[in-house]
Every structure is written in C-alpha cells, then in structure tokens.
Amino acid sequence: MRYLRTNSRVIRVKTMNQTAENLETQQEISHEPTLYAESVFSLGKFTITNSLLNSWIAVAIIIVLAVAISRKVKKIPKGIQNYIEVILEGAMNLADSVTGSRERTKKIFPVVFALFLFILINNWLGLIPGVGSVGFIEREGGHQVFVPFFRGGTADLNTTLALALFSVIGSNIFGFFVVGIWKYFNKFINLHAFLEIPKKVMKEPSILIINPIKAFVGLIEIIGEIAKVASLSFRLFGNIFAGEVLLSAMAVIFAFVLPIPFMFLEVIIGIVQALIFAMLTLVYFTIASTEEEH
Numbered sequence: 001m002r003y004l005r006t007n008s009r010v011i012r013v014k015t016m017n018q019t020a021e022n023l024e025t026q027q028e029i030s031h032e033p034t035l036y037a038e039s040v041f042s043l044g045k046f047t048i049t050n051s052l053l054n055s056w057i058a059v060a061i062i063i064v065l066a067v068a069i070s071r072k073v074k075k076i077p078k079g080i081q082n083y084i085e086v087i088l089e090g091a092m093n094l095a096d097s098v099t100g101s102r103e104r105t106k107k108i109f110p111v112v113f114a115l116f117l118f119i120l121i122n123n124w125l126g127l128i129p130g131v132g133s134v135g136f137i138e139r140e141g142g143h144q145v146f147v148p149f150f151r152g153g154t155a156d157l158n159t160t161l162a163l164a165l166f167s168v169i170g171s172n173i174f175g176f177f178v179v180g181i182w183k184y185f186n187k188f189i190n191l192h193a194f195l196e197i198p199k200k201v202m203k204e205p206s207i208l209i210i211n212p213i214k215a216f217v218g219l220i221e222i223i224g225e226i227a228k229v230a231s232l233s234f235r236l237f238g239n240i241f242a243g244e245v246l247l248s249a250m251a252v253i254f255a256f257v258l259p260i261p262f263m264f265l266e267v268i269i270g271i272v273q274a275l276i277f278a279m280l281t282l283v284y285f286t287i288a289s290t291e292e293e294h
Contacts (some may be wrong), residue, residue: 051156058121116278123270124150164232175288
C-alpha cells in the first residue's frame with residue numbers, strides 16, 4: 001500500500017502486484033477439516049497432535065471431577081450428591097438389564113462408565129468455540145498452513161481406533177479370567193471339538209460333520225472380533241467428524257445464528273454416540289464372560 005501526497009489531497013495507490021500477493025497469501029493459509037490430526041509440537045521423537053491435547057484435557061476434567069466429588073461424599077447424601085447417586089443408580093439398572101445380574105454389573109460397570117465419560121467429554125469439547133479455529137501458522141512445502149491447537153479427540157480416527165481396541169481386547173481378557181483360559185480359547189480355535197471325535201465317533205457318527213462345523217464357527221468368531229474394532233471406531237469417528245464438518249460449513253455460510261441449532265443437535269449426537277459405544281462395550285464384556293453352553 002502506497003500513499004502519494006499532493007498539495008490538495010492524499011492519493012492512496014494499491015498496485016496490482018500487492019493485490020495478487022494478498023490473495024495468494026489468503027489462499028495459502030486457508031484451513032479445511034482434515035481426516036488426520038495435525039502435529040502441534042514434539043517431545044523428542046514423540047509427536048503431540050491437537051487431538052491428543054484435547055484427549056488429555058478430557059482426562060484432566062475427569063480426574064478433577066472425580067477428586068472433587070470423592071471429597072464431598074457422605075453417608076447421608078446432600079445437594080449434588082443426590083443427583084449423582086440417582087444417575088449412577090439409573091446407569092447400573094440399565095447395565096443390569098444387559099448383564100443379567102448386579103454382581104456382574106459391578107465388575108464391568110466402572111470400565112464402561114469411564115469410557116462413556118471420556119467419549120462424552122471429548123465429543124463436547126469439540127463444540128467449544130476456539131477448538132479447531134484458534135491455532136498457529138507454519139510453513140510446509142513452500143506454503144503456509146494453519147494448524148489449530150485443539151481438535152475434538154473423537155474426530156480423530158487414531159483415538160476412536162484406540163478406544164475400540166481397548167474395548168474389544170479388554171472384553172477378551174475379561175473373558176479369560178471369568179470363563180477360564182482353556183474354555184475361552186476353544187471359543188475361537190475349538191481343539192476340544194476335534195479331541196471329542198475319536199471318543200464319540202462310534203456312538204455318534206454325526207460328530208464327524210458337527211464338530212468340524214463347530215471349529216469353523218470359531219474362525220468366524222475371530223473375524224467377528226476384528227469387525228467389532230472396525231465397527232466401533234468408524235461409527236464414532238464418522239459421526240463426530242461429520243458433525244464438525246457440518247458446523248464449519250454452517251459457520252462459513254452465516255457465522256452468527258445459523259450454526260446454533262446444529263450445535264444443539266451435535267450436543268445430542270455426542271450423548272447418543274457415547275452411550276452407543278458404552279452399551280456395545282457392555283454387551284461385549286457380558287458375552288465374553290458367558291460360557292458357550294449358556
């Protein structure tokens with residue numbers, strides 16, 4: 001921008017080259033929602049992404065809430081403790097309808113409820129103003145890239161995949177301890193079915209057909225466990241990431257009023273998706289702790 005002063009007035013002159021440079025700079029630093037989480041900084045060889053920072057904040061919130069609530073717990077509930085106990089009792093009754101017994105619910109519920117809280121807080125943190133829009137500019141490949149400091153944790157496939165692996169692997173480990181390693185192993189690779197053939201083939205010739213089918217069903221169970229990981233991770237990631245893209249699109253069209261109804265919708269979706277993930281995890285743990293004959 002140049003200013004030329006004459007005797008009577010100041011004339012402002014903007015060259016075409018400067019205009020082109022400004023437009024080019026605006027295009028270079030534009031940011032769009034990406035499927036991957038961006039790197040914010042590194043600790044040695046360990047890369048810290050914006051979604052990981054958001055997940056740490058969610059964990060910190062849970063720890064602060066847990067410590068604050070535990071210090072005020074009394075035998076005779078008062079104030080907010082009444083509401084918390086009502087919520088927990090309702091959640092445990094819902095879990096009882098899946099597990100079939102309060103004893104089994106007490107073993108599974110702490111893990112499932114912790115997962116629910118972590119996913120719910122991560123879903124809601126992505127809706128806070130500034131998340132995804134406040135960040136820094138870095139140079140990459142000859143052009144400038146905008147990198148937000150924070151990104152919704154569950155809008156990153158790495159986070160949802162880790163949660164899904166924890167849910168599926170954790171349910172199988174739980175099954176090992178409850179059912180027994182040998183019985184649970186035979187659920188997938190049914191060696192017991194093959195060992196029964198020489199003993200019962202004379203009395204029950206049909207065992208030659210039935211037991212190999214049982215062994216084949218075990219292989220299908222292995223495929224089913226892999227499918228659980230894909231289903232859990234992609235469902236949660238797809239819904240939350242799509243919601244963030246939708247809010248970004250609405251903000252571009254009209255930033256002040258239009259996004260508000262969609263934000264309320266995303267708040268509800270955040271609750272629903274956290275509940276679905278937690279309930280499916282509860283079902284997986286329940287199935288894993290049930291013997292095959294039952």
